[in-house]
Amino acid sequence: xxxxxxxxxxxTVCNLVLAEQIYLTHAGxxxxxxxxxxxxxxxxxxxxxxxxxxxxxxSMVMPNKNGENYLCFLPKVEKAKSEMPLTQLNVSSMIxxxxxxxxxxxxxxxxxxxxxxxxxxxxxxxxxxLCYQQKLRQFHMEDExxxxxxxxxxxxxxxEATAAFNQNLSDISTLKDPRSKDAxxxxxxxxxxxxxxxxxxxxxxxxxxxxxxxxxxxxxSSITELSTCKYALTVHSPVLCKxx
Numbered sequence: 001x002x003x004x005x006x007x008x009x010x011x012t013v014c015n016l017v018l019a020e021q022i023y024l025t026h027a028g029x030x031x032x033x034x035x036x037x038x039x040x041x042x043x044x045x046x047x048x049x050x051x052x053x054x055x056x057x058x059s060m061v062m063p064n065k066n067g068e069n070y071l072c073f074l075p076k077v078e079k080a081k082s083e084m085p086l087t088q089l090n091v092s093s094m095i096x097x098x099x100x101x102x103x104x105x106x107x108x109x110x111x112x113x114x115x116x117x118x119x120x121x122x123x124x125x126x127x128x129x130l131c132y133q134q135k136l137r138q139f140h141m142e143d144e145x146x147x148x149x150x151x152x153x154x155x156x157x158x159x160e161a162t163a164a165f166n167q168n169l170s171d172i173s174t175l176k177d178p179r180s181k182d183a184x185x186x187x188x189x190x191x192x193x194x195x196x197x198x199x200x201x202x203x204x205x206x207x208x209x210x211x212x213x214x215x216x217x218x219x220x221s222s223i224t225e226l227s228t229c230k231y232a233l234t235v236h237s238p239v240l241c242k243x244x
Contacts, residue, residue: 107188110239111211114218119235121220128223128233133157136192136207136233154231155192155207162191165208187212188240198229207231213241 053059053073060072111132118131130136139151166189187210195205207230214221214236223233 105242107211107240107243110242111188111237113239114237117218119218119220121223123223128154128220130209130220130233130235133159133190136195136209152205153195154205154233155195158191158193161193162189165189165191187234195229200228203229205229205231207233210234211237211240213243214238215241 056076057073058076060074062070062072064070114132116132118129118134120127120129122128125140126138127141128136128138135156136154137151138154139148141148190209190211192207192209193204195207197203198205208226210232212221212234215238218235218237218239221234221236223231226232
């Protein structure tokens with residue numbers, strides 16, 4: 001392969017040399033673009049009189065339109081060590097911006113899917129009916145007449161008590177993965193107060209309704225009397241599984 005030694009003194013980086021269309025005026029002279037002022041100074045050196053590059057120059061083989069190769073020496077362009085590739089930078093920026101724009105729904109926003117729904121569970125003599133954000137009742141119905149013969153209200157949804165409770169509650173029940181081994185301990189609670197007066201305490205019955213992530217459908221899974229006329233009712237709800 002025949003080489004001519006070529007020194008290029010540039011005012012810009014090498015890839016602009018390839019991108020710009022330049023025209024030769026005369027050997028050892030000046031390249032110009034269109035009718036503008038000269039932009040590149042080109043010096044040709046023969047094999048008999050080779051060019052000796054400086055330490056701040058690097059070599060590159062460039063062919064002309066006839067396929068003849070020239071060994072060119074160009075100024076070195078140092079890349080910033082801390083800079084990441086443009087593509088990676090754009091992707092990273094996109095991810096950050098996307099995370100800013102996407103706001104995760106709160107447990108209460110996810111549970112809005114239960115509005116207008118009621119759930120019933122029977123345990124022996126008693127049946128329990130929870131109407132979401134309305135009331136929880138305990139009742140007994142005669143099978144033959146399908147008539148309620150005994151009923152107690154275990155609580156009416158209390159928005160203020162619910163907000164105060166969740167504000168003071170540790171976020172462990174909602175921030176950790178509800179599908180972990182101890183998923184039953186992770187829940188989002190609503191407070192139901194001002195129920196039927198309890199004969200033993202002379203105070204209104206009240207219930208803490210605990211919503212937990214569970215597939216495949218929403219249902220009352222259990223009810224427990226924590227203390228006299230104070231209850232905890234657990235509701236399985238798949239919509240909460242969408243919360244991280």
